[in-house]
Every structure is written in structure tokens, then in C-alpha cells.
Amino acid sequence: MKRLVAAAVSLCFAAVTAACGGGADGADSSASVGSAVFTTIDALKPGIDANAPINPYNPKGNTFRGYNAEWLGWTKNHLTDPDRFYPGVAKSWQIAPDRSSITIRLHPDGKWSDGRPITAEDVKFSIGLAYTQGGTAYALDPSAAGTASNIKIVDDKTIKITQTAENPSSAFVRGVMETVIVPKHVWGSVLPADFWERLKVAQSDAPGAEAARAGITSLAEKVIAFAPAQDVSAGPFVLKRVNPGEALLVKNRYFHNAANVAADQVRILNYTGNEQVWNYLVAGRLDSAPFTAVPAGVMRRIVQTQGNAVVRGYSPVSEALAFNQSRRPYDNVHVRRALAYLIDREQVTKVASPEGGTASVTTSGLHQEAAKAWLGDGFAALEPYRTDPARAERELRAAGMKKKDGRWTMPDGSPWKMTINVPASFSDWLAGAKAVTSQLNDAGIEAEVITSADYPLYLEEMAAGKYDLGFWLVALGPAPYNIYQRLYGAQNGWQLFGGKLTHVAPGTKGNWMGGAETVDLAGEGRINLGELTVKLNSAPEAEQKKIVSTLARAANQDLPVIQLWDYVNTQVVNTTRFSGFPGDDSDALRLTSGVWLQLGMVKRK
Amino acid sequence: MTAQVIAGGDARATLRRNFRRGVWRVLRRKPSRMVGVVILGVFTFMGVFGPMLYPERLPRDDNALYAAPSWAHPFGTDFEGTDVLALVITGARYVLLTALVTAVITVALGTAVGLFAGFRRGRWDAVLMRITDMKLTIPALPLLLVLSTVWKFTSAIEMGLVLGLLGWGGVARAVRAQTLSLRERGFVEAARGLGLSTRHIIGRELLPSMAPFIAMNTLIAVTGAVYAQVGLFFLGVLPFDANNWGVMLNLAVFGGGALTTTTALPYMLAPLLAILLLTLGIVLVVDAMDEIFNPRLREE
Numbered sequence: 001m002k003r004l005v006a007a008a009v010s011l012c013f014a015a016v017t018a019a020c021g022g023g024a025d026g027a028d029s030s031a032s033v034g035s036a037v038f039t040t041i042d043a044l045k046p047g048i049d050a051n052a053p054i055n056p057y058n059p060k061g062n063t064f065r066g067y068n069a070e071w072l073g074w075t076k077n078h079l080t081d082p083d084r085f086y087p088g089v090a091k092s093w094q095i096a097p098d099r100s101s102i103t104i105r106l107h108p109d110g111k112w113s114d115g116r117p118i119t120a121e122d123v124k125f126s127i128g129l130a131y132t133q134g135g136t137a138y139a140l141d142p143s144a145a146g147t148a149s150n151i152k153i154v155d156d157k158t159i160k161i162t163q164t165a166e167n168p169s170s171a172f173v174r175g176v177m178e179t180v181i182v183p184k185h186v187w188g189s190v191l192p193a194d195f196w197e198r199l200k201v202a203q204s205d206a207p208g209a210e211a212a213r214a215g216i217t218s219l220a221e222k223v224i225a226f227a228p229a230q231d232v233s234a235g236p237f238v239l240k241r242v243n244p245g246e247a248l249l250v251k252n253r254y255f256h257n258a259a260n261v262a263a264d265q266v267r268i269l270n271y272t273g274n275e276q277v278w279n280y281l282v283a284g285r286l287d288s289a290p291f292t293a294v295p296a297g298v299m300r301r302i303v304q305t306q307g308n309a310v311v312r313g314y315s316p317v318s319e320a321l322a323f324n325q326s327r328r329p330y331d332n333v334h335v336r337r338a339l340a341y342l343i344d345r346e347q348v349t350k351v352a353s354p355e356g357g358t359a360s361v362t363t364s365g366l367h368q369e370a371a372k373a374w375l376g377d378g379f380a381a382l383e384p385y386r387t388d389p390a391r392a393e394r395e396l397r398a399a400g401m402k403k404k405d406g407r408w409t410m411p412d413g414s415p416w417k418m419t420i421n422v423p424a425s426f427s428d429w430l431a432g433a434k435a436v437t438s439q440l441n442d443a444g445i446e447a448e449v450i451t452s453a454d455y456p457l458y459l460e461e462m463a464a465g466k467y468d469l470g471f472w473l474v475a476l477g478p479a480p481y482n483i484y485q486r487l488y489g490a491q492n493g494w495q496l497f498g499g500k501l502t503h504v505a506p507g508t509k510g511n512w513m514g515g516a517e518t519v520d521l522a523g524e525g526r527i528n529l530g531e532l533t534v535k536l537n538s539a540p541e542a543e544q545k546k547i548v549s550t551l552a553r554a555a556n557q558d559l560p561v562i563q564l565w566d567y568v569n570t571q572v573v574n575t576t577r578f579s580g581f582p583g584d585d586s587d588a589l590r591l592t593s594g595v596w597l598q599l600g601m602v603k604r605k
Numbered sequence: 606m607t608a609q610v611i612a613g614g615d616a617r618a619t620l621r622r623n624f625r626r627g628v629w630r631v632l633r634r635k636p637s638r639m640v641g642v643v644i645l646g647v648f649t650f651m652g653v654f655g656p657m658l659y660p661e662r663l664p665r666d667d668n669a670l671y672a673a674p675s676w677a678h679p680f681g682t683d684f685e686g687t688d689v690l691a692l693v694i695t696g697a698r699y700v701l702l703t704a705l706v707t708a709v710i711t712v713a714l715g716t717a718v719g720l721f722a723g724f725r726r727g728r729w730d731a732v733l734m735r736i737t738d739m740k741l742t743i744p745a746l747p748l749l750l751v752l753s754t755v756w757k758f759t760s761a762i763e764m765g766l767v768l769g770l771l772g773w774g775g776v777a778r779a780v781r782a783q784t785l786s787l788r789e790r791g792f793v794e795a796a797r798g799l800g801l802s803t804r805h806i807i808g809r810e811l812l813p814s815m816a817p818f819i820a821m822n823t824l825i826a827v828t829g830a831v832y833a834q835v836g837l838f839f840l841g842v843l844p845f846d847a848n849n850w851g852v853m854l855n856l857a858v859f860g861g862g863a864l865t866t867t868t869a870l871p872y873m874l875a876p877l878l879a880i881l882l883l884t885l886g887i888v889l890v891v892d893a894m895d896e897i898f899n900p901r902l903r904e905e
Contacts, residue, residue: 030844274857278865295861297671297868347667351685424841427860431684434847438685453754453842 011579013521036604039164040265040579040593041271041280048270049156050242053227057178062242063440064268066594068113068233069248071124072104073177074586074595077314077569079373082479083173086599089118089234091180095173097565101162102173108157111254112183113231113238113461120159124151127161127176128191131199132219136421137163137175140213145537146172149203169537172477183232190226191219217449220402234600236261245270246551260600262578270475274427281572282307288573288581288593291315293428296354307576313589314369316477318360319429320561321355321420321436326514327468327508329410336559340385340393345438349565352432357565364552365487366561367475367566372478374548382556389443417446421470423458424451429471429490432564436457465512480544481536484551487529487560493517494530515560521553529554579603631896641889648883652701655694663687663695663848671861671868681871684860687847689875696848697879699761700831702824707764707772707830708823714769715776716819720807722777723784734781741774745833753842764843768830783815820894824887831880850876 024171034585042064055061056069063069073093082287091107110118127148128140139147146169148160163172180444192198195216202212221552225352231239234329235260237249249266269285271277272457277292284305294302301307321343323330330336345359361368362384396403400411410416420437430451431557437447449465452458474486488494492513493503518528534546539547555561569589573581580603581596588596596602617858632638666672666686680689722733748771773887787793788811796806812819837843838851841859846852853876861869 273859275862275864278862295671297866299864300868301862301866339632350667351670420846424845424855428857430845430856434684434845436661438665449845450757451841451843451845453750457754499635510902 002059033263036267036577038287038593038597038602039267039269040286040288041277041290042268042592043292043590045268047272048242048244048247048268050089050244053225054231055224055226055228056182057129057226058224062239062247063231063233064237064239064247064249064592064594065309066235066592066596066598067237067266067268068231068235068239068252070181070234071178072181074382074588074591075174075178077316077590078478078587079314079316079370080478080480082171082477082482082586085177086591086595088177088595089123090177093177098168098547099163099170099173100165100168101160102176103154103158103160104176106157106159109256109257110157110234111256113233113254115181115187115254116183117155117156118181118183119232120153121156122184123159123179123181123189124153125191126179126181127151128195129182129187129223130179132191132216132223134217134220135175136169136171137161137337139177140199142203142209143167143500145169145534146175146254147170147177147203148176167538170483170539171481171537173479174479179398181234183234186228186232187226190223233592237263237266237594240265247416255598257598257600261597262580262600262602262604263597266594266597277340278302283304284308284574284576286572286574287578288596289571290592291356291567291571293353293426294355294570303573304317305574307574309573309575309581311573311581311584311589312572312588313569313582313585314367314485314570315567315590316367316370316475317567318367318563319357319565319567320360320363320472320473320474320563322470322472322474322561324465324468324470324506324512324514325516325560326465329401329416330468331514331536332399333558334399335401336562337385338392338399338401339440339445340559340562341388341392341395341526342440342445343564344387344439344560345564347439347440348432348435352437353428353565353567355568356428356570357567360566363556363559363561363563365474365484365555365561365563366548366552367477369566370475370477370483371552374545375515375552378549378552382552385562392443403444407446415446417448419448419450419468421450421452421458421462421467423455425454426471429445433471438565453473462512463510465507467512472561474563475566479536480548481533484529484533484536484548487513487555488515488533488551489530491531492560494533503528503530513559513560513584519554519558521550521557524550524553527554575605577605579605611619613830615742623795628893628897631893634896635892637889637895638893639891641886644882644886645890648697648701651694651697656818663691680875683847683853683872684856684869689853689872692848692853693850693875693879696846696850696853696876698888699764699846699848700834701766701849702761703765703834704768704827704830706762707768707833708826710766710769711772711776711830712823713818714781715822716771716815718773718777719780719782720784720811720815724788724807724811725779725805725808726785729841730781732861733777736779740771741778745771746836748832749837753837757844757896759844764834765830769834771824772826772829776819778819780815783818786827787811787814796843797896813895816896817897821891824891824894828884828887831883835880840843850879 044065045559049060052058052060052062054063056063071088073088076083076084084304089106090104094103102119106118112118132241136146137148145167147164148161149164154160161176175428198212198215201209202216207361233252236252236255238252240248240250247268249260249265277289278298280286281289281302282305325331349357349359360380364371364382402409408416420433422433426454433449437449440447475483476486490510492515493511495504503517504511518526530532532551536544536547580601646864669682669686670684672678672682678688683689718733722730793810796810835851838849840857854873857863857873858870861872863873864867
């Protein structure tokens with residue numbers, strides 16, 4: 001009987017090992033007992049879906065950036081230059097001085113995890129897939145800025161991509177380098193054989209262009225739904241299995257830098273809320289965790305765990321209180337300035353984001369670190385809007401507001417009730433908004449926080465112009481166009497279609513900020529802020545600096561938003577099992593730990 | 606005639622006096638019941654007078670964010686340095702008013718529908734019970750989540766109204782069953798035989814017999830309403846109000862990490878304790894009510 005049990009156990013074990021062993025071709029079979037397992041979470045994939053396809057275009061897809069989803073290059077976290085990269089599928093690249101083209105050379109020994117070589121054909125095919133999804137460098141509209149207009153395979157490992165000459169964009173290079181590369185021999189059936197002919201028609205003004213564009217766009221769903229039978233990865237890891245608790249990836253032995261990849265396996269743990277990440281960190285389970293909003297008390301507990309260390313770096317994001325200037329009294333710049341003088345940003349940051357933020361020095365539309373680099377001495381010349389109740393009172397009086405029984409009212413004596421909207425799911429925004437309303441209530445302005453059930457609903461209602469004020473992310477760099485597009489873009493009325501910029505009326509086409517089309521700026525006269533922002537797309541660096549300076553002064557003077565805090569990229573690493581993590585202010589900090597591993601930065605202990 | 610009226614009035618006064626004495630006896634029999642009454646009394650006091658005990662804007666202390674419990678702050682402070690006990694006390698009014706409105710609507714509507722359907726039977730019964738069945742098949746929580754996207758429930762009465770309208774089905778079914786049973790009893794047959802009006806039969810014969818059941822359902826509806834609204838606020842789908850118990854739980858867990866560290870634990874425990882005590886008080890009083898209204902349970 002005992003033997004029977006033993007035999008049954010042996011058979012079961014064999015069956016289980018056989019089942020587990022059926023991984024991808026390039027999976028490193030040496031990964032077993034004693035192998036180095038790197039554990040992390042993917043900030044881009046909260047809520048792993050075990051049934052999702054292995055597809056980087058699918059929002060829930062089981063591909064993980066830097067691990068088994070590979071870009072041409074990995075963007076460095078630079079203050080001002082968006083065109084600096086670490087190598088990805090590309091080994092090197094040459095950018096034309098006017099950014100009109102980029103020539104990419106692939107790793108000569110680059111291979112897919114099934115052993116086949118990665119070729120320029122794969123890159124071209126992946127660009128074709130990217131066209132179905134749209135994006136900065138891959139717009140179908142012939143007049144869109146920064147679109148790749150010519151893709152030329154120079155040789156098996158070299159490809160040259162040229163952007164449209166009519167409407168160039170400084171974001172083109174980054175758009176190309178951030179292209180995810182998939183194997184043509186796996187995905188080939190997704191694009192029709194005549195795709196490139198169709199694309200040519202779609203990017204022209206020829207008859208049938210509209211139909212061709214519609215045809216390509218209609219492929220998007222097919223691309224998103226495509227489910228390869230197994231993972232064929234260009235990255236350092238291959239997906240072995242995934243369940244609702246975690247995704248397990250094993251080393252891709254064909255990866256060009258496999259010898260320097262310190263981990264044999266990577267476990268990407270599932271999470272649906274920040275508190276799960278905190279618990280993982282407290283338990284010391286994660287070797288690295290990307291930025292997560294962490295309360296001060298929890299951070300104190302996290303760093304007590306053996307091996308845990310905090311790394312901080314630049315994060316090109318700021319939190320701001322944005323006005324709907326089509327609503328009274330926020331159409332009056334004096335009211336906006338008064339609020340800026342009343343809000344104590346240090347206190348708000350202390351309450352809302354003590355670990356992941358630093359109080360904004362002033363409002364310029366730029367993160368303070370980037371502002372120093374872009375503006376130099378000009379940054380110090382901006383009005384800092386330090387807390388000054390007396391000045392706030394003068395501004396409110398200048399706006400015609402009245403004070404009755406200690407409470408401020410509208411100029412006609414009617415009540416002024418300020419409502420700040422935030423999504424309920426963002427606890428730091430909620431705490432920040434509450435801190436702002438508490439301060440304003442103390443100053444005699446009746447203010448309250450209103451929450452939206454979730455972030456998509458929040459954005460939808462905000463775009464519909466339903467809010468007076470709301471929290472809004474700004475300073476999304478490093479590209480200056482992206483930074484100022486948050487203030488003087490579509491949500492403030494400027495619509496860029498077919499290379500033509502128009503300004504739409506407040507409350508229409510997503511214009512919820514409702515700012516004026518032109519403003520008077522001291523020393524500059526009347527300027528169109530949206531036009532200047534669009535110019536950032538194509539202007540050379542010296543001119544970009546001038547434009548950024550103008551826009552920063554305009555944002556500081558006109559206050560379409562009040563910047564509250566600038567985010568700090570606070571991450572946690574555990575040095576018990578691995579070392580060599582990027583240090584404070586490293587330009588790799590905004591990249592996933594998969595990139596650190598593939599570059600050979602992280603070492604096994 | 607006058608003498609009869611006086612005699613009838615005396616009899617009712619005697620009945621009321623005897624009822625009050627009976628209630629007092631039932632409460633005294635078990636000290637836990639007195640504890641329940643005291644708890645409910647404290648919560649009632651908090652609901653009515655709580656907000657008056659504190660300034661309109663509760664004080665904050667920037668240097669005491671998530672402060673530990675102390676004499677000054679028995680349950681510590683929240684993320685803004687506001688006293689947590691003050692938040693619980695001032696937040697009681699919304700919670701209790703919502704619960705009260707919910708209970709009144711649940712019981713009034715459920716009893717009316719159940720009584721009418723059970724007493725009239727026939728088509729009315731069929732129609733009303735099909736409506737009740739349909740109502741019972743609608744899952745309340747998902748519906749509330751959907752409603753919350755379009756309705757902000759800024760007042761306790763709005764919240765109570767919605768919870769009440771979603772919660773009467775069970776009471777209606779139970780009251781109908783009771784009515785169907787009672788209407789065949791001898792005292793109802795006798796009332797019918799005496800030619801008494803339907804209103805008299807329902808109001809004077811049936812309702813008093815169901816009073817204990819209705820009263821207990823009222824209190825149970827209160828606890829249900831407290832859980833439902835606190836749950837919705839905890840999920841973050843309802844408007845933010847710093848002293849709402851559900852919001853406090855949400856912020857303690859998701860903003861303060863109360864389930865990860867002890868820093869925000871008192872902030873989470875205070876509203877939880879309030880909900881626990883309120884439920885305990887209701888359960889203890891329901892125990893007493895059961896005996897008050899059910900003669901078979903009386904020990905003397």
C-alpha cells in the first residue's frame with residue numbers, strides 16, 4: 001500500500017514538473033533550486049489578469065515592460081532632454097541634427113526567446129502595428145506633427161525612420177524609441193499583406209485616403225485581441241506562467257546581455273491597491289517597488305524591514321489645483337491670486353504627500369527641478385506666492401469680493417461656496433484637497449471637497465466642465481511641449497487638427513479650463529499661449545528655452561492652476577538578495593527594474 | 606355614555622401605566638438591557654447635541670498628524686491633526702439620522718404593503734407580492750454604487766430615503782405572512798362578525814399583535830442602514846465628509862495605512878467601535894422588546 005502511495009506521489013510529481021516545464025523555448029531551464037529570484041510589482045499593471053493575452057498592446061496583457069516587453073530604447077529621466085535613452089532592442093542610434101530622422105542599429109546578437117534573430121523587419125512590422133494604435137510618431141493624419149513618413153530598412157540590423165517634413169515634432173525621436181518590438185514571425189497574420197500600401201494611401205491626400213485610414217484604425221481591435229500561443233520575447237525574461245497571484249518570468253537565455261542579467265526568475269506580484277504594496281514591502285518580499293504613495297507612518301515601518309532602503313529621484317510631475325475659468329469668480333485673476341496667497345503649500349504637502357512630494361516653490365507649470373534647468377535665474381524672479389493673508393485680502397477686494405461677518409461673498413453679496421473635486425480613490429489628492437479647504441475655511445472662504453467615485457469618471461466630468469476646481473497633474477516632462485500642453489492644450493481650448501491650431505469656446509470640445517486665448521504678459525505684450533506651446537514641438541533648443549520662459553511667466557502671472565506639490569520619485573529597494581540598484585537622482589529611476597536587470601546594473605549578492 | 610367614556614379612559618390610562626411598569630421590570634431583569642438603553646441614549650444624545658459640543662470647524666494641529674491616543678485625544682488625531690473622538694461625535698448625526706429615516710421608511714412601507722396584501726388577498730396580494738419579489742431580486746449594493754455616480758446623497762434624508770426604498774421588501778413579505786396567519790384567528794373572525802370596520806380590524810386587532818415584530822424590524826433596519834451607508838462611504842463612492850464614519854475608515858485604511866502600521870490604527874478603531882457599540886445597544890434593546898411584547902417570554 002505504501003508503495004502504491006509512493007508511486008502515485010512520484011507520478012503526480014512527474015506530471016506536475018512536466019506541466020511546469022512546458023515553458024517558452026528560450027526559458028532558461030537551469031533556473032531551479034538556488035536560482036536567483038527577483039520579486040517586484042509592475043506599477044503599470046495593477047490587477048494581473050491571468051486570462052489576458054501575452055500582448056503588449058492589450059491594456060491587461062501579460063507583458064511587462066522591461067522584462068518581456070521591449071522598447072527600442074529606454075528613456076532616461078533627464079530634466080530637459082527627452083531624447084536620451086538606454087539601449088533596448090536598439091544597440092545604438094543616430095539622430096539627425098534637426099531630428100528629421102533616426103537611424104537605429106539593432107544588437108548584432110539580438111535574438112528572440114525562440115532563438116530567431118531580431119531583425120529590422122521585426123522593427124518595421126512593429127511600427128506597422130503601432131500605426132493601428134496611433135501615437136505621437138505614428139499618426140495616420142498626413143498633417144499631424146511628428147509622424148514617421150518613411151521607414152527604410154538599410155540592412156538586416158539597421159533601419160532608418162524619417163519624420164514628415166511638413167510638420168516636424170521634437171517628440172518624434174522619443175515616439176520612435178518608445179516603440180514596443182514584437183516578432184513578425186509570430187504576429188505576421190495580424191496585419192494584411194498590403195498594409196504598407198494602405199498606409200501610404202492613408203498618409204496622403206489621395207482619394208480613398210479616408211477609407212484607408214479607417215481600414216487601418218479598424219485593425220486596432222484585432223491587434224489588441226491577438227493572443228500568441230506562447231511568449232516570444234525580445235527582453236531579458238520570458239513569461240512562464242501567470243495566475244491571479246503573480247506572473248512568473250524566467251530568464252531568456254537568448255537575450256544579448258543574458259550573462260549580465262542577475263536574476264534567473266522574476267516574480268511580479270499582483271496588487272490592486274497601495275496597501276497591498278505596503279504589506280509586501282513590510283514583509284520584505286519585494287526586491288524593488290516603483291513609486292507608490294506611502295503614508296509617513298507606513299514608510300517608517302517599511303524601512304525597519306531588513307534590507308529595505310529608500311531611493312529618491314526626480315519625478316517630472318506636479319500636483320495642482322486647476323480652475324475652470326468660465327465659472328465665476330474664478331474667471332477673475334485676482335481671485336486666483338488671492339487663493340494662491342492663502343494656500344500654505346508646505347502644510348498641504350505635509351498632510352497629503354509627506355514622502356512622495358515636496359511643496360512647490362511657485363506656480364510656473366514646471367517641476368521645480370526642471371524649472372531651475374529651463375529658467376536658470378529666471379526661476380527666482382517668479383512671484384513665489386508665499387502665504388500672505390493680507391495680500392490675499394487685497395486681491396479679493398480688487399476682484400470686488402465682499403466680506404460679511406467674517407465670510408467672503410461674491411461681489412453682488414451672494415454666497416461664495418468653493419468646491420474642489422478629486423477622485424475618491426486617490427488618498428493623497430483627497431487629503432490635499434481637504435487641507436486646502438480647511439485653510440480656506442479658516443480664511444473665511446466657504447470651501448468643501450467633493451469626490452468622484454473613480455478616476456475615469458472624474459476625468460469625464462472634468463472634461464464636461466462640471467467642476468469649478470479640481471486636482472490636475474501638471475509639469476509632465478521632460479518634453480517641454482508635453483509640460484505646457486497640460487496648461488495650454490486641449491483642456492484649455494487649443495485644438496490641433498491637421499497641423500492647424502484653433503481655440504474653441506469654454507465648455508465645448510473638452511475645454512474645461514476656460515482660459516482666455518490671448519493674455520497680456522509684462523514685457524511681451526499680447527501673446528497666444530496655445531500657439532507658443534505648439535511651437536515647442538518643433539523649435540530648436542535655444543528657442544524652446546525662450547518659449548518656456550515666456551510660458552512659465554504667463555502661468556505664474558495668470559495662474560490657470562496653483563501648483564501645490566512637486567512629486568518626488570520615492571522608491572523602495574531591498575538589498576538583501578541583490579545590489580547595484582540605481583541611487584538617488586539616478587536617470588534610471590523612472591524605468592522599471594526589468595530595465596535595470598537587462599542593463600546589468602543589478603547584481604546578485 | 607359619559608360614564609362609559611370615563612371608564613374607557615381610565616382603563617387605557619391603567620393599561621399605559623401597567624405597560625410602563627412592565628417595560629421597567631423587563632429592563633431591570635437583565636442589566637445588559639439597561640446597558641443597551643444607556644448606549645442608545647448616548648448615541649441619541651450624540652446625534653442630537655454632538656455637533657453643538659464642538660466649534661463648526663474642528664481644530665487642527667499640524668504638529669500632531671496621526672497623533673497617538675492621549676488624554677487630549679483619546680483616539681488620537683487624523684491626517685490633519687483633528688481629534689478623532691470629536692470627528693466620531695460630530696459625525697454621529699448624519700449616520701443616525703440616515704439610519705432613522707431608513708428604518709421609518711422600511712418599516713412603514715413594508716408594513717403597509719404586507720398588511721394590505723395579506724388582509725385583502727386576491728389580486729391585490731398577487732400584484733403587491735410580485736412587486737415585492739421584483740424589488741427583492743434587485744441587488745441593493747450594486748444599485749447604490751450605480752446611483753452614487755449620478756446622485757451625491759449630500760443629505761442624510763436623501764441617503765435614508767434611498768436605503769429605505771431599497772430595504773422594505775423583506776419586511777413586507779414577513780408582515781404579509783403574519784397577517785395571513787392572524788386574519789384566520791378567532792379574535793379577527795369575531796371582530797368581523799361584530800361588523801367592525803376594516804380600519805378597526807387592521808389598526809386595533811392586527812397591528813398590535815404585530816407590534817413586537819415591527820418594532821424589532823425597525824431597530825434591525827437601523828443597524829442595516831448604518832452598515833450600508835458606512836460601507837458606501839468606505840468604498841469612496843459617496844461625497845467626502847471628514848467626520849463621516851465610513852470616510853474615516855476609508856482614510857484610515859487607504860490613506861493612513863491602518864492595516865499596515867499602528868500609526869493610524871486608533872483613527873480606524875474609533876468609528877469601528879462606534880458602530881460596534883451602536884449595534885450592541887440595538888441588540889440588547891431588541892432582546893428586551895421581545896420580552897415586552899411577547900407575553901409567553903415573560904417570566905412572571
